Amino acid sequence: MKAIVCEQIEQLKYTEVEEPIVGKGEALVRIQRIGICGTDLHAFKGNQPFFSYPRVLGHELAGYVEELGDGVTDVAIGDLVSVVPYMHCGKCIACRNGKTNCCTDMKVLGVHIDGGMVERISLPVSHLIKAVGLTLDQAAMLEPLSIGAHAVRRSELHAGETALVIGSGPIGLGVMKMAKQLGANVIAMDINEERLAFCKEWAGVDYTVNALQLPKEKIAELTNGEFPTVVFDATGNARSMTDAFSLIAHGGKLVYVGLVKADIAFHDPDFHKRELTLMGSRNATMEDFDTVRSALMTGSIDIERYITHRVSFEEMVDHFESWLKPESKVIKAMVSL
Template sequence: MKSIVCEQPNHFKMVDVERPIVKEGEALVRIRRIGICGTDYHAYRGNQPFFSYPRTLGHELSGEIESIGANPAGLKEGDFVSVIPYMECGVCIACRNGKTNCCTDMKVLGVHIEGGMSEWISVPYNHLVKTNGLTLDQSAIIEPLSIGAHAIRRSELKEEEYVLVIGAGPIGLGVMAFAKHEGAKVIAMDVNDERLAFCREWARVDYTVNALDNPLESLKEITNGEMPTVVFDATGNVNSMNDSFNYPAHGGKLIYVGLTKGNVTFDDPTFHSKELTLMGSRNATREDFVYVVNAVKTGTVDTDSYITHRSNFDEMINQFEEWLTPEAKVIKAVVEV
């Protein structure tokens, strides 16, 4: 079968490899769509934490089950599925407490272990979510949307709260969409006015703020001087993450959805005076995947305009560099296999 390998930073190669051997408890999935994530871009550029080369990328995956044995989920050959790419150990303290998304020995497809940028992949059947009734495109973007849904669930936000989401990339957009679904008054912040316009159109946010244009004053004006009670940073940018401590209201919450290689620093008197709650939000759980599948089925999320670029499998290597340029204006690129 064909597989695309990132051999070293800035270099992909198409290779022929053996079709995976299916072990007990696994299913053979014919990959049909691969969503391209910020993780893939960072890995390609050599900026991704916890990463080594060579590596087959790809963790936003949808496909059809080609073969599967008896299983309690009732999955069968021909089912459309979305792949939960977080391979947890199942026995650590996080897993025992149902927090498989932050397992102490996490192995994420396409990051720590070989991913799904291939024609076939063998996956434990308990890491498949049936998506019959959705398109293959929709099934491929369940994973990034689930990260946003998980962050919202972590925050325990309430209806009518002012919520700030910093970063208008695919993950931040998902956070915005599900915050709106929960009834929050959502403020989108980014440095790109075109992205902010997309937030208004796609996620139906209530307000937009350019982070380069006196954001503190803008946020005070929007919230009548009180500031947002819940702030999400989905940038993965250390400067933004440092600055984000300035934005929550007294008694508010700050949730990091994005990941950075660097150290995050903050002014402790400010942190304590506000009695802020600082949280990390990592990956997603099956519960989040199921929630997002149902949201897509009911039309809560506009999946059509979320996907802005696409390529077939054989042309992806040539397309990838272009997707990295700001001029391409990529929101979400999808590879058809």
Template sequence: MKGIVCEEVGKFVLYEDLTEPVLEKGKAIVRIRRIGICGTDLHAYQGNQPYFSYPRVLGHELAGVIEAVGDNEAGLHAGDQVSIVPYMHCGECSACAIGKTNCCKNMKVFGVHIDGGMRELVSIPLGHLIKTDGLTLDQATMLEPLAIGAHAIRRSGLAAGDTVLVIGAGPIGLGVMALARYAGAEVIAMDVNEERLDFCRESAQVKHAVNALQPPQEQLAAITGEPKAAFVIDATGNAKSMMNAFGLVAHGGSLVYVGLVKSEITFNDPNFHSHEMSLMGSRNATMKDFDFVLKAISAGYVDIDRYITHRTSFEGMISCFDSWLKPESKVIKALVEIN
């Protein structure tokens, strides 16, 4: 079968003869039809992804059709369209025991720690498949990145009527914005790119936007009457932004890092303590978050067609990838199609 391997930093190779998976008990063979490209893939290609080794088959934002499956109690059959939950947890560690499968001690993320879905066929445990009847393949592919945002919202404790500042208008940040609106919150978008902020207003239907290149506290005060926000979610994966975010959290407020950066993060402890601030990391997602996303898409809160700005065939991905790294390409979400 065909597959694309990231053999080393900056090098993809298309293979025609990768070994096909064999059907095993408790698993299904899935024919991949869509692959979403996310920041993890870009960082891995550039050599900036933590917990990563080469060579590796990338791809964890996936949708496809079940090719083969044995008898099962999950109600899955050959021909079912599915989305893949790529977080392969152990089910035995202390985190899994309390339901935090998203931060399993022995986590193996498909396409990061183990080979992923940038190939024609994959073998997936039945518990990591979600039937996506009624969704398009594009929508099914976007469940995973949106679930990342849903988990960050749940971590924050955000509720209907609250105001949240979302920093970073990339795919994850945009998902956070749309899902926060679905949760009933008032959303303020913040980014350094005015075009991205316009996109937030038009496509994510965010009423208020803050340009981070201008004094953000003044802009926040003009919007809400307060220079800081009770809920701040940073989706930038940028160390400077993540550290500056401390200055935007109100007394008694919370800061959630959903973006990941491969470096140290520091903050002023007296400021942190005087605010009695809650600082949280948000990693991956759980089935509860996927369910939340399914409901939000069904309710029309996420316009997937607007988020997907670039497409290519499987064979054409390698030649496109470098261009997607350039700011001038204005990629929000790139999608690879396999027929």
């Protein structure tokens, strides 16, 4: 069986691996779609925390069930499924409190353990979602969009509030889309004017701000000097994440959706003066997957335009590094098997 392995920094290769064994409570899934995530790109460049080499990448997955292990009744052979790639323990304090997304012993496919850049993979049925009524592309995109849904839900954003989303990559776009679905007023901020135009067209944001052109003054103008009550930073950039503190309303919240391999510092008196709330948002839960699945079923999320680049499994290694270049204009790359 073929797999794609990240052997070390900036080195991907095809290799033969053993066929997976289907255990009790598991199902064998023939992978048909693999979305390329920032996590994969950062791992390739050596910038991904919690990562070790060699590793089979890939956690945005969809495919068809081919074989069932003992005791499996929740899915049937032939079912199209989406994968929840966060393998939680179910026993720790986070899991017991329903926060399986930040399990103390989290094993994410393609990060801590080998992922789905393979022809077939055996997975616990508890981590498969039947994608009835969805396309293969939609099923594969449940996971990245659920990260945005989780961040919005965690922020407790309400209709009518103003939210600023910094970063218009695939995760930031998902945050914008889910915030608009809630009825919030959304400002998108980025350094790329083409991306900002896409935020308006695809996510339906209300305003855009270029981060290189006096962003604080512009955001103050758009909010009558009050600033957004919720700011989401989806950049994974330490400078952006630090500067975001100055863009929040008194009593507001800053949600870090992006992850950076660095320390972040802030000025404590100003933090206290405005009684700010700083939050991390990691992964997603089944509730978030259900939210996105419902939105996809209604057709309110345009997956075809979200996916900008497509290649076959056999071509992926040749194209992968090019997706890191700004001139490639990748929003979401999709691999087909």
